[in-house]
Amino acid sequence: MKGANSLKPVPLVEVKNLTVKYQSPEGEITALKNLSLEVGKGEFIGIVGPSGCGKSTLLNVIAGLITTYTGEVLICGKAVRRGTRMVGYMPQSDQLFEWRTIWKNVLLGLEVQNNLNERTKSFAWKLLENYGLADFAHAYPRQLSGGMRQRAALIRTLAVDPEILLLDEAFSALDYQTRLIVADEVKQIIARENKTAILVTHDIAEAISMSDKVVVLTKRPGSIKSIHNIELTCSEKTPLKSREAPEFRLYFNSIWKELDVHV
Amino acid sequence: MSMSRPQQLVNISEEHFLYLQERKKYRFRVILGRIVLLAALLALWEIAGNLRWIDPFITSQPSRIIKTLALLHSEGALYQHIGITVLETVAGFILGTIGGTCIAIALWWSKFLSDVLDPYLVILNSLPKIALGPILIVWIGNGPPAIIAMALLISLIVAVLGVYSGFVQVEPEKIRLLQAFGASKGQILQMVILPASIPTIISALKINVGLSWVGVIVGEFLVSRAGLGYLIVYGGQVFRLDLVMTSVIILAAAAALMYQAVVLLEKHLSRQ
Numbered sequence: 001m002k003g004a005n006s007l008k009p010v011p012l013v014e015v016k017n018l019t020v021k022y023q024s025p026e027g028e029i030t031a032l033k034n035l036s037l038e039v040g041k042g043e044f045i046g047i048v049g050p051s052g053c054g055k056s057t058l059l060n061v062i063a064g065l066i067t068t069y070t071g072e073v074l075i076c077g078k079a080v081r082r083g084t085r086m087v088g089y090m091p092q093s094d095q096l097f098e099w100r101t102i103w104k105n106v107l108l109g110l111e112v113q114n115n116l117n118e119r120t121k122s123f124a125w126k127l128l129e130n131y132g133l134a135d136f137a138h139a140y141p142r143q144l145s146g147g148m149r150q151r152a153a154l155i156r157t158l159a160v161d162p163e164i165l166l167l168d169e170a171f172s173a174l175d176y177q178t179r180l181i182v183a184d185e186v187k188q189i190i191a192r193e194n195k196t197a198i199l200v201t202h203d204i205a206e207a208i209s210m211s212d213k214v215v216v217l218t219k220r221p222g223s224i225k226s227i228h229n230i231e232l233t234c235s236e237k238t239p240l241k242s243r244e245a246p247e248f249r250l251y252f253n254s255i256w257k258e259l260d261v262h263v
Numbered sequence: 264m265s266m267s268r269p270q271q272l273v274n275i276s277e278e279h280f281l282y283l284q285e286r287k288k289y290r291f292r293v294i295l296g297r298i299v300l301l302a303a304l305l306a307l308w309e310i311a312g313n314l315r316w317i318d319p320f321i322t323s324q325p326s327r328i329i330k331t332l333a334l335l336h337s338e339g340a341l342y343q344h345i346g347i348t349v350l351e352t353v354a355g356f357i358l359g360t361i362g363g364t365c366i367a368i369a370l371w372w373s374k375f376l377s378d379v380l381d382p383y384l385v386i387l388n389s390l391p392k393i394a395l396g397p398i399l400i401v402w403i404g405n406g407p408p409a410i411i412a413m414a415l416l417i418s419l420i421v422a423v424l425g426v427y428s429g430f431v432q433v434e435p436e437k438i439r440l441l442q443a444f445g446a447s448k449g450q451i452l453q454m455v456i457l458p459a460s461i462p463t464i465i466s467a468l469k470i471n472v473g474l475s476w477v478g479v480i481v482g483e484f485l486v487s488r489a490g491l492g493y494l495i496v497y498g499g500q501v502f503r504l505d506l507v508m509t510s511v512i513i514l515a516a517a518a519a520l521m522y523q524a525v526v527l528l529e530k531h532l533s534r535q
Contacts (some may be wrong), residue, residue, distance in 0.1 A: 083445025
């Protein structure tokens with residue numbers, strides 16, 4: 001018994017019976033209903049679902065940005081509060097501040113959290129060096145390519161050393177080719193830094209190619225429709241190579257059917 | 264090609280060289296056109312006066328304006344008048360901008376406050392502030408403070424609305440990013456709202472420069488005993504159109520210079 005217990009890792013994120021409602025003069029909208037989900041340490045979870053199913057709402061709750069809900073959201077066993085330092089949030093498009101240099105952008109989170117010191121700064125600098133942006137530290141965002149900007153945004157999120165990364169349609173503003181390359185880079189960086197990640201996307205292929213597990217949500221009010229453990233046979237498990245795996249198309253088709261898209 | 268090329272243009276293609284030449288020529292023609300237009304207007308004005316097509320006593324004349332300028336210069340009063348008006352304008356402009364930005368911050372900070380004040384701002388914005396001139400004179404008295412108040416009144420509401428609209432246009436995703444890091448409202452204001460709004464604030468400044476001049480000149484029309492607005496009104500009353508025209512031209516020059524100062528400030532800020 002004891003052995004079996006220790007095999008099952010303690011989940012990093014636990015969502016239990018989460019229900020989120022939005023109030024408006026026109027009425028009440030239930031965005032998520034009785035949603036339960038566990039994310040283990042080091043896992044990469046992709047969340048897909050029909051548009052308006054509450055994918056982003058789920059991320060916002062885990063990020064501590066939405067605080068009115070019923071149910072429980074725990075990270076490392078503790079309830080999420082506003083301004084939790086456990087999560088790093090990657091918004092849609094990079095949202096680098098044009099008036100700050102790349103270096104100042106990277107330090108943004110540390111500045112907000114009043115946590116700028118030699119140790120945190122050298123950690124942030126190390127990230128810039130490791131991921132090829134040290135030469136651009138004093139450049140402004142407009143001087144960087146789309147892919148480099150996305151990397152800078154990821155480093156900004158990693159600089160505060162969060163337990164878990166939340167990517168909210170993070171690549172949707174990029175053109176298709178850049179998007180594939182950036183997804184590759186981001187996946188590798190997250191793996192190298194040993195982080196847990198939740199990716200919300202409307203792109204099924206992106207979810208399959210990047211994730212260990214793909215969670216499919218139902219139409220609004222969103223709850224879990226199915227969870228697919230992604231196992232691909234390919235030489236390298238990078239998002240680009242994953243797309244060549246024979247199982248890729250099978251996963252794609254079954255998720256596509258579940259999403260039941262009507263236009 | 265007989266044209267000899269300057270040293271730094273050696274490494275460019277023939278087409279690009281021709282394009283640059285063409286561009287240079289065009290810009291030269293524009294500047295020349297501006298100068299010719301000015302010279303033609305001045306000459307026509309002068310000749311029309313000399314040949315009595317128009318009455319220089321009523322329309323004045325470039326030569327008379329120069330004489331008036333020289334006279335005011337030798338009397339020494341000219342610089343005092345210019346100084347007073349410029350000072351009043353700068354004071355109204357700076358107070359309007361700072362005050363407007365502060366009120367805009369308050370409106371951004373409290374949705375309740377902005378909802379409560381909304382109809383008042385709409386009415387104040389549509390009211391011609393000049394109508395309040397007599398009230399200001401009674402309340403504040405005859406003098407520069409009333410004039411500055413006039414300039415402030417005219418520019419303040421526009422500044423509030425301009426800056427506030429800049430604040431609410433800041434991308435919500437940028438604010439959410441800071442919130443996810445755990446930022447307080449004060450941090451959001453300081454780290455994203457204000458820096459992201461600098462372009463809007465600058466364009467509000469540009470409008471405010473013009474409005475402050477309107478406020479000051481109207482104020483001087485109503486109350487003052489000094490300044491360019493006073494010279495214009497006084498000149499009109501005693502039928503010295505030379506004085507009126509001279510003052511208007513000085514006013515135009517001063518307003519253009521001040522506008523250029525704001526443009527320089529904009530360039531400086533956007534380079535940072």
